[in-house]
Amino acid sequence: MTAEDGSGSAEGALTVAACPVCSRLQDVERAYHKWGWDEVTLSFPDAVRHLEPMPAGVDAGQENGIGGETSGETLLRCPHCGTPYRYTWSSEYLANGSEDREELQRLAPAQARQDLPEGEYERLMSLAGLWLFHANGAVRRQAARSLLGHHLAAGDAAIVRPLLAAEDEEILRGALFLMRDLYREGREALDLAPLTGALETLQHHRDGEIAGAAQYLLSAAHAGTRR
Structure with missing residues (x-):
């Protein structure tokens, strides 16, 4: 199979579209x-249970001191x-019953690099450039997310400008939404100055989510502080 065939792999490597687990998951899944109050229960897709924890990426959780709430996070990896x-999860104990919230977010390899098995980061990144042109939108989003995360982690913000100039909305979503999430969470020190020109163009994009993410990042860049 080739990276362009819409379903599969490059040299035997599975894309998220062909993977028996990841193909059944969105970029972000939430449960509540x-x-x-069973009528308001929102469950994860069954595919989530097939993901495996990375031993070094487990956080057993902690009390945050607010209303008996506990929270934590774990890094997971698809075995395929x-x-x-x-x-990530949080549980709050209330007078009328506990509330449990969970979220599963697909990451760029750079976000989990220190916890990936030896050689796995290099393997995933060797495929990202090829899969940027895949027929499946979810694969292109993950490829853009992977490339942007790699270059931002290396401090090469200017190199990602071609991703932000792409006409493909899936590439834009993968790149922009990762930048927005990294900035919002404060997990990475981001220098947005080299990207303000591209963001100024994207804030007028026809897609509202893309425009909104660009506007958020542009405001953050002009303010010079993380919000």
Whole structure:
């Protein structure tokens, strides 16, 4: 199979579209449960249970001192294609029953690099450039997310400008949404100055989500502080 055939792999490597687990997951999945309120329960897809924890990426959780709330996060990895994920959870104990919130987010390899098996980061990144031109939109989003995360982690913000100039909306989503999330979470020190020109163009994009992410990042760049 080739990277362009819409379903599969390059040299036997599975894309998120061909993977038996990742193909059944969105980029972000959320779950919610409130004790005694089954009608509002939102469950994860069954595919989530097939993801495996990265031993070094487990956080057992902690009390945050607000209303008996506990929270934590775990890095997970697909055993089939190697795609990394972050699982976060919080549980709040209330008078009328506990509330549990969970989120699963597909990551760029750079976000989990220190916890990936030896050689896995290099393997995933060797495929990202090829899969940027894949027929499947989810594969292109993950490829753009992977490339942008790699270059930002290396401090090469200017190199990602071609991603932000892409006509393909899936590439824009993968790149922009990762930048927005990294900036919002404060997990990375981002220098947005080299990208303000591209962001100024994208804030007028016809897609509202793309325009909104660009506007958020542009405001953050002009303010010079993380919000």
